[in-house]
Amino acid sequence: MQKIDTKDLTLLALMTGLSLVLGLIHVPTPTGFLTLLDTGIFFTSFLLGSRRGAIVGGLSAFLLDLYLGYPQYMVFSLLAHGAQGYFAGWQGKGRLLGLLLASVIMIVVYILAAFALGYGWGGAIAGIWGNFCQNTLGLVLGFSFYRAFTRVFPRR
Template sequence: MKTRQIVTLALITALNVAVARIFLIPVVFTHGNINLCDAGIVLSGIVFGVRGGALVGGLSGFLLDLFSGYPQYMIFSLVIHGTQGALVGTAQTRSLKEQLLVCGGAIGVLVGGYFIADSLLYGWSAGILGIATNLLQGIVGTGLGLVLARRAPKIRAQKW
């Protein structure tokens, strides 16, 4: 990776954490939260590919949990959101229809990953209760991320 790309990804990660921290809704029954972190992850995956999506995804999820008071989720978020970003990054050069299919799979990774995390931390009932909120977060964040990625041609046009 070139220095310019590393700096750009670091700035997007910082911005993603800040925006997600501002728009954070605690979910009492799972001890987690709903946030807009997924929007930045999808944007990074579509614009920067697999590595960019994985880096922004993993670091954003990890740091957001650290700064928001959810340290029990940090490692889970690193893996779940990193995988989500890498998966979305595979759709970088594909059509919108294919991007939507890949993003659907990434939402599945998000929901399934946090089902496992909630179940391990707080029992099966918390895992089941978290499915709806994680699905909502995934759909809203992915939709916003796809809209932002379509509006980012100048970022995409830069040569790395």
């Protein structure tokens, strides 16, 4: 088992907090709203890799649902955004496949959540477009912030 040091744990806590705060920002749409939670998840995954992206993604989404009063979605969000963070953090030749898997898995988990929570086909289909848009917005903004961050603070 790998030993986790205080610096790494602190960084994960800060990135989880950042993603949680971004999740509180709501972008209105005709069918509801989008949050910027995915922006923090993609940024973390690009910057810190798969394992840390999964931890931050799952934990921040889990806590966001708790804070906003949607406890029925907490476990689904943990799985959906944890997987999203993991696959988005793939490097090299697998990066494109990882981003595709991150998007598809997040959407599919929320489709399954609609069925598990009793919303049926109507709820499942209605959520697809919003989840796709939120995922795409998060990917574009997360990658943009990652590029800007790595230009200002290049890795040594």
